[in-house]
Amino acid sequence: EKKKKLEVPSKPELATSLSPDHPFYNEVNEIVSNHLRRLLSEVKEPKDDWMCIVDQGDLKVFKRELEENGVPLDPMKAVCTVKGMTGHEVCHYFWAFDTRMEWEATLEASRVVEWLSDDTFISNNIIKRVWPASQRDACFWSHMRHISKSNDEGPDSWIVVNYSCEHDDCPPTKYVRITMNVALICETIIEPPVSGNITRDNITCKITYTADVNPGGWAPASVLRAVYKREYPKFLRRFTTFVEEKTHNKDIMF
Template sequence: NKRAAINKDKPSSTHISLSPEHKYFTEVNQIVSHHLNQINDNLEENWTCIAEDGELKVYKKELEEDGIVIDPLKAIHVVKGITGHEVCKYFWDIEYRMEWEATLDSSEVIEWLSDDTFVSHNVIKRVWPASQRDALFWSHIQHIAGDQDEDPDRWIVVNYSTEHDECPSTKYVRVFMNVGMVCETLIKPPADGCQISRDDITCKIIYTAEVNPGGWAPASVLRAVYKREYPKFLKRFTSYVKTKTSNLDILL
């Protein structure tokens, strides 16, 4: 049963988050910092734009390791009517993952580490002629409150490859990935006495993916898949969030 698998040992409290004693605490914080430090990268300098559609821009850097393509990918998108909290909620919460994911055959929780972090196993759709891949990663969601004069308020989700005794790599080629979704919400101050509406909010999304396909895959096919699939994912996922939230109260 899908729901039972999703809620497997899910912590009942909604307040506890990963404690400093937890074995993943240092790693999670390091990887979150890694993504936050990249926010202001100069994309004009070292990156090549591979797709542009309205406010969406997708960039890559060509990189190979032992003949395997590991091109880092970065996308910037600006979407009206949704908040960073909402974008991150739907990206992180595995309950919704298969509603918007077009690249996965399945996704299931392996372990809840705290109420903001869990490990999941994901089977990626097979791309001919390569072998089928899977990915095992922890997903962490965090709110980073802005300070008045410098950083804006941010929400972040990180999906980072890990290992787990209950899920050894046997059946598929395992992909290694470090994916970050950082969001900032811009609010246009409403007229005096008026409530904020969805017309007043805009979300800036900075998405980065460092993926190692974990074994040989034809470079030209992989690059063609990335060029097609990442823009498709960003458009499909953000319109999913818009549809899901259009009749709901704004989640700031």
């Protein structure tokens, strides 16, 4: 039964407004498919190599400890269940550039470098400095899409991917450049009311967030791990509270 939850779209080329001729077209489709495949394989065969570092019931954060030449690369994963909002709404606000600074507490500044299509843009994020390390920045494309299903069963799902890239208008000259592969996948669960219309009380969103971040050079592992343990749950609380405030008195965006 669980296997039906998410399907890798068989025709990803229909799912984006990026033109097939666009230089980023293949990369975007490949990275999105990889995330969906990774999630599917974990539903089928749950792996126990994730270490739970935060458990607040509705919000759990996991990590795998990984280091390369002394650089901590710990993959992070979080799952969070929120009531009253759809996966489309959660993904929309995670992706939307114009409101990013309203919930992003770890950024000093953010700017759009280029719009590639109406579902994909490249941005430059300058991250707040963490003592004693040098300040970091990131350049990545952000892409949002609906996950098409091969059958009508199972929850409606959306995905946003933030994936590092290079851009001539964003050279890595001023800060240490981090690289990352971040995905937010949301499933909307609707418990239809006995009578009447669906309201926000009937809606639950199941969020899976994954972040593979390379801090791009020396960073003290113990400081970084302490910052991650504090900042990832904080981000999810702050961000989902933000989406709740933005949506609670608006029509439901299914």
